[in-house]
Amino acid sequence: MELPQLASFLGVVLATVLFLKAVLRRRRRRQYNLPPGPKPWPIIGNLNLIGTLPHRSIHALSKQYGPLMQLQFGSFPVVVGSSVEMAKFFLKTHDVVFTDRPKTAAGRYTTYNYSDITWSPYGAYWRQARKMCLTELFSAKRLESYEYIRREEVLALLGDLYRGGAGRVVVLKDYLSTVSLNVITRMVMGKKYLEKEVRDEAGAVITTPEEFKWMIDELFLLNGVLNIGDSIPWLDWMDLQGYIKRMKKLSKMFDRFLEHVVDEHSERRRREGESFVVKDMVDVLLQFASDPGLEVKLNREGVKAFTQDLIAGGTESSAVTVEWALSELLKKPEVLAKATEELDRVVGRGRWVTEKDMPSLSYVDAIVKETMRLHPVAPMLVPRLSREDTSINGYDIPAGTRVLVMVWSIGRDPELWEAPEEFMPERFLGSRLDVKGQDYELLPFGSGRRMCPGYSLGLKVIQVSLANLLHGFTWRLPDGVELSMEEIFGLSTPRKYPLEAVVEPKLPAHLYAEA
Numbered sequence: 112m113e114l115p116q117l118a119s120f121l122g123v124v125l126a127t128v129l130f131l132k133a134v135l136r137r138r139r140r141r142q143y144n145l146p147p148g149p150k151p152w153p154i155i156g157n158l159n160l161i162g163t164l165p166h167r168s169i170h171a172l173s174k175q176y177g178p179l180m181q182l183q184f185g186s187f188p189v190v191v192g193s194s195v196e197m198a199k200f201f202l203k204t205h206d207v208v209f210t211d212r213p214k215t216a217a218g219r220y221t222t223y224n225y226s227d228i229t230w231s232p233y234g235a236y237w238r239q240a241r242k243m244c245l246t247e248l249f250s251a252k253r254l255e256s257y258e259y260i261r262r263e264e265v266l267a268l269l270g271d272l273y274r275g276g277a278g279r280v281v282v283l284k285d286y287l288s289t290v291s292l293n294v295i296t297r298m299v300m301g302k303k304y305l306e307k308e309v310r311d312e313a314g315a316v317i318t319t320p321e322e323f324k325w326m327i328d329e330l331f332l333l334n335g336v337l338n339i340g341d342s343i344p345w346l347d348w349m350d351l352q353g354y355i356k357r358m359k360k361l362s363k364m365f366d367r368f369l370e371h372v373v374d375e376h377s378e379r380r381r382r383e384g385e386s387f388v389v390k391d392m393v394d395v396l397l398q399f400a401s402d403p404g405l406e407v408k409l410n411r412e413g414v415k416a417f418t419q420d421l422i423a424g425g426t427e428s429s430a431v432t433v434e435w436a437l438s439e440l441l442k443k444p445e446v447l448a449k450a451t452e453e454l455d456r457v458v459g460r461g462r463w464v465t466e467k468d469m470p471s472l473s474y475v476d477a478i479v480k481e482t483m484r485l486h487p488v489a490p491m492l493v494p495r496l497s498r499e500d501t502s503i504n505g506y507d508i509p510a511g512t513r514v515l516v517m518v519w520s521i522g523r524d525p526e527l528w529e530a531p532e533e534f535m536p537e538r539f540l541g542s543r544l545d546v547k548g549q550d551y552e553l554l555p556f557g558s559g560r561r562m563c564p565g566y567s568l569g570l571k572v573i574q575v576s577l578a579n580l581l582h583g584f585t586w587r588l589p590d591g592v593e594l595s596m597e598e599i600f601g602l603s604t605p606r607k608y609p610l611e612a613v614v615e616p617k618l619p620a621h622l623y624a625e626a
């Protein structure tokens with residue numbers, strides 16, 4: 112057969128297979144009474160949401176089709192829940208059915224083939240990982256023992272802002288990312304990686320600070336992209352958007368770094384022998400890895416995958432939230448003034464704010480909650496996957512359906528919130544509502560078995576950074592600047608344009624000098 116004939120023959124075969132698959136899928140799905148939703152386009156489904164701000168487009172669609180809506184992403188059915196009732200159904204009553212995660216290229220290529228916590232499938236390995244988080248990595252005792260790290264890093268931020276920015280325009284996000292990255296790398300790996308190059312024993316450069324920062328940003332971005340091959344697996348090999356190539360490059364670079372980190376930690380364990388004491392989370396993970404009694408073996412890949420997960424999960428989210436909080440406050444000077452008044456009253460101008468002050472700072476706490484209501488870092492949480500057929504309100508949700516819980520819509524639901532688009536921290540004063548996964552009106556960290564295990568750490572970093580930024584400086588927009596509140600969508604939902612503001616110190620100079 113000549114080449115053109117072969118090509119057209121293969122084309123016909125492919126088209127027939129796709130057509131038959133689509134027919135079979137439709138027929139199978141007719142057996143179910145699926146929730147309402149927009150009509151999918153042939154073969155690609157509702158993938159036209161790519162390239163938009165998906166949470167806003169999906170929010171608009173769910174206004175039309177209701178709080179339980181059916182979408183189709185390529186070959187996969189997707190169900191969207193966007194009310195308190197639906198959030199409870201997916202994350203509480205039937206949590207165990209929706210505890211799985213879909214398979215994605217990011218999971219395959221950037222998390223050692225799903226060996227991490229976030230993308231690992233439901234099962235004994237993941238359950239054990241959650242237990243490690245609860246009892247060891249994020250126990251109240253461990254978080255308390257790292258309080259000095261958070262204090263030192265927040266003070267370093269305040270000192271840097273004073274020295275580098277007083278009276279000048281600063282790009283806040285740069286400072287915030289440095290704090291959260293330093294806090295997390297010190298807690299997880301025992302040191303900072305933004306100050307100098309990392310070298311191996313022979314002196315060869317493993318990574319530079321710029322490269323390390325780039326790797327974190329790239330990891331976050333690639334974990335949040337809507338990769339076409341994840342929805343249409345038969346197109347996966349083409350890597351139409353070039354994401355898989357980037358993931359492979361990133362995972363190679365990260366692996367080189369993580370190998371070094373694990374080697375360094377193992378070497379200290381060996382060297383110190385009996386006198387060895389656990390200092391950071393990698394030490395804890397290596398201890399688990401050497402435990403012969405562990406139900407499911409945690410191997411070297413697992414240690415590297417967990418380490419990477421903790422760094423990625425702990426970095427961007429806090430910085431994004433604090434940046435949104437300050438943006439909202441710059442739009443509402445009266446709210447900013449109330450926060451300052453509370454800080455002056457409770458803390459006074461003679462010292463910095465500590466974590467111990469937080470229970471007395473109810474207005475600052477309300478600002479954090481209000482920010483998370485309007486700007487949840489993950490507006491549709493991280494996708495879940497149903498493990499078996501279920502039904503709700505007469506509609507069927509077949510096994511293998513991807514589930515998105517629209518916490519963004521719930522946070523703006525006029526049935527739940529008065530003037531939902533308004534930034535009004537007062538709504539939380541004297542309210543029982545919290546962000547800890549028990550109140551389904553407000554779920555920035557999710558809820559149930561897959562809820563964010565790092566929520567308590569994330570909250571501590573956000574609260575103490577924000578409180579000190581408000582306490583230590585006056586804030587204003589540069590002259591003539593109209594603040595845009597546009598966002599971009601990815602694994603997190605940061606501001607489209609980084610916040611630029613003018614800061615002026617307002618506490619005695621010696622406090623900044625000590626910072």
Ligand code: HEM
Nearest residue numbers: 228229424425428429488489493556557558561563565569
């Ligand atoms: C502002 C701070 C943070 C926010 C808003 C946030 C938000 C979230 C959300 C929405 C999820 C998905 C929950 C679900 O599927 O229901 C999640 C999962 C996760 N988060 Fe966070 N997070 C934050 C901080 C952290 C920190 C500090 C860490 C670790 C150092 C972390 C590690 C993780 C991990 C490992 C998962 C996956 C859990 C699993 O699949 O079992 N997060 N986070």
